[in-house]
Amino acid sequence: SQQGEEDPQALSIQEGENATMNCSYKTSINNLQWYRQNSGRGLVHLILIRSNEREKHSGRLRVTLDTSKKSSSLLITASRAADTASYFCATDHTGGFKTIFGAGTRLFVKA
């Protein structure tokens, strides 16, 4: 069954605003990752946060993880039109070899 559920399904904001996407999952994880997919392209890894971490930053990206609530959020600050893409959370579990993706959030950043 699908592990991750993402919220919202779609998000439309103005350039310069912040974008927050949320992800919830069902079972225990080893780590959680966020990926980006531009239209017609493959997924690109953005950031990985381990189950014993609570927050991680990378440039304009900030990821939080709350294992007690089985949820994560991705914040993109000062968004740009070029951030327009789909964003997916993905989880890894004991045993490995099986990264499971959520349904994704489609982000539209208007110039």
Place this chain on the structure above:
Amino acid sequence: DTAVSQTPKYLVTQMGNDKSIKCEQNLGHDTMYWYKQDSKKFLKIMFSYNNKELIINETVPNRFSPKSPDKAHLNLHINSLELGDSAVYFCASSQSGVGEKLFFGSGTQLSVL
């Protein structure tokens, strides 16, 4: 050099035909994957291979047969194509397969008519 490359990029075929998608990675990774992305962008794992050995088979119909001649290659052969097989198929790789980031190919858009 493209890290994970898959061919062809587009594949249009008739129902009942057999087709193959090829994937190669030049990253020296041990683990490779096939994912299927449907029209709603939902991405589902199909197979994972580690050092040429099948590790994960996510209850994919046996019309789908992956083959890994070496750890840098993972091909996907599909027999008796059905309308529901229409999707984008992504190949990916990771260093060991346990808790690391995946590197994706650019996808093969398969359309079954």
